[in-house]
Amino acid sequence: MRILICEDSVLLREGLVRLLEHSGHEVIGAFADTTGVAExxxxxxxxxxxxxxRMPPTFTDEGIKLALELRAAHPQLPVLVLSQYVEERYASELIAGHGGAFGYLLKDRVTDxxxxxxxxxxxxxxxxVLDPEVVAQLLTRRSKDTRMERLTPRERTVLAALAEGRSNQAIAALLFLSEASVEKHITAIFQKLELEQDEHGNRRVLAAIAHLKNAGGTQLPTQAAQNRQTGSTP
Structure with a gap:
């Protein structure tokens, strides 16, 4: 794929360029600030x-404001915000806004x-794809969503996997379910959380936000636990 990077740290910028090119992708632009990126x-x-x-010249919100502008001007453009910070003033708008695919990851939490x-x-x-820490920080001051109490334990587990940005196929493999079962659980989750269907697929994002807002009791299987399991669909 063809990728454009806007990152002021020269070490990280050049590192991303080399990593992506080594992975077979083409970097068509690597910018140290937002000047000329939209063009x-x-x-x-x-x-x-x-x-x-946080980009020059003020190192406050130039980058995330540019992300909002790009998503408004190019609704189908996939955008990844990669930062050390959760910018609360704009992150909610980016996450909930209509547009193309979107990611928000924290640099310090990228380990692989x-x-x-x-x-x-x-x-x-x-x-x-949203880093759980991003959404958790946005929702720490909000009250508990009682809609979550409608979900069964299995639906909560499926929702926890969905909140990590996993596809239906990946959730099925993780939880030893059929894809049809996963689709059934997700449909029930959307209904119980009162999330109406829309053309942009934002129900998955909104469901993830609802989960992360109430996270604490639902744990996905650890790798060791997965390795011990030999059964199929519960």
Whole structure:
């Protein structure tokens, strides 16, 4: 895929360029600030745009404001916000806004290079991937959502996996369910959380937000637990 990067740290910017090119992708632009990025996106039509939040000259919100502008001007452009910070003033608008695929990851929580590249490819392919810490910080002051009490334990587990940005196929593999069972659980989750269908697929994002807002009791199977399991659909 063709990727455009906007990152002021020269080490991280060059590191991303090398990583992505080594992974077989093409970096069509690597910018140290937001100057000229919008024009480059219009001209080059990248498959994915990676943006930092705090950029020159003020190092406050230039990057995330640019992300909002790009999503407004190019609704189908997949955008990944990759930052050390959760910018609360704009993050909720980015997450809930109508537009193309979207990701918000915290730099310090990216620990696996191969998984990171896979996440980029998923976002470019239409997925929405949110770092749980991002949404948790946005929702720490909000009251508990009583709609979550309507979910069964299995639905809560499926929702926890969905909140990590997993596809239906990945959830099925993780929880040893059939894809049909996962689809049935997700449909029930949407109904119980009163999330209406829309053309942008934002129900998955809104369901993830509802889960993360109430997180604490639902644990996904650990790798060791998965390795011990040999059964099929519960």
């Amino acid at each position: 480059a996106v219009t001209r080059e039509q990248p498959d994915l745009c990676i943006l930092d939040v 290079v191969a998984e990171f590249v896979e996440t980029l490819e998923r976002i470019a392919g239409g997925a929405t």
